Amino acid sequence: MVTFLLERTAPLSQDEAWRRLTEWPRHGEVVPMTRVRVEPPGPTAEGTLVVARSGIGPLGFDDPMEVTVWRPPTEGVSGLCRLEKRGRVVKGWAELEVHPGPGGRARVIWREQIGIRLLPGPFDPVLRISARSVFGRALNQLLRTA
Numbered sequence: 001m002v003t004f005l006l007e008r009t010a011p012l013s014q015d016e017a018w019r020r021l022t023e024w025p026r027h028g029e030v031v032p033m034t035r036v037r038v039e040p041p042g043p044t045a046e047g048t049l050v051v052a053r054s055g056i057g058p059l060g061f062d063d064p065m066e067v068t069v070w071r072p073p074t075e076g077v078s079g080l081c082r083l084e085k086r087g088r089v090v091k092g093w094a095e096l097e098v099h100p101g102p103g104g105r106a107r108v109i110w111r112e113q114i115g116i117r118l119l120p121g122p123f124d125p126v127l128r129i130s131a132r133s134v135f136g137r138a139l140n141q142l143l144r145t146a
Contacts, residue, residue, distance in 0.1 A: 001092060001115035002128040006136050008108045009101050010143040014073040017106035018098045020142050022081060024050045030141040031134060033060075046070045050083060063090040073098050091115040110139055 010017050020026065022044055028036035033056060039049040044067055052063040065083035073079030079098040085091050092113040101107035114131055 001113055002124050002131065003111070003113045004128055004132045004135075006108075006110040006132065006139050008139060008143055010106045010108055012106050012143065013104065014079065014098050014100060014106045017108055017143060018073050018079050021096050021098065021108065021110075026142060027052065027138065030138040044070060044081075049086075061087070061089045063087050065094065069095075076100055085114075089117055091117060108139070108143065110135065 012020070024036050024038050024044070026036075028034045031052070031054070034052050034054045036050060036052050038044070039051065044050075046067055046069065048067040048070075050065045050067065052065070053060055054063060055061055064086045066086050067081060068084050069080055069082035071080045078100070079096075081096045083094045083096075085093060092115050094110070094112040094114075097109040097111075099107040099109070112131065112135065114127065116127065119127065
C-alpha cells in the first residue's frame, strides 16, 4: 500500500471546486481508460457507491468505492468526502477536502492510500509515482477553468 497527497489552489469558489471534484462521472473523463457510474444515481450521500471501471473490454476491473463521509463545504467551513475502496483488486481509501483559500479561491487536498492485490511491496515506488501522476493530471483537469 502507498499513500500520496496532492494539493492545489484553484481559482474557484469552495462550492464550485467541491461540485467539480464530486461530479463522479467526470473522473472517468479525466482518468485514462476509466468509466465511472454511481449507485444509486442521484445526489451523493454517505453510502453512495462510486464504481470506477478501468481497462479495456474483458481486461478491465471494477474499483468500487463507498462514500463513508459526506460533508460538503459551507460558508467558511471546509468540505470532506471519504471513499473506502471495497473491491477485490484495488484496496485503500481516498479523501477529498476543499478548504477556503486565499483571495476567495479554494484550497483542494486529495489524499489517497492505494494498494493493488497481489502486487508485491517492491513495486510500491512505481505504484506511488504512477498514482501521483495519473491522479495529479486528473485533479488539474477537474479544477481547470475554461
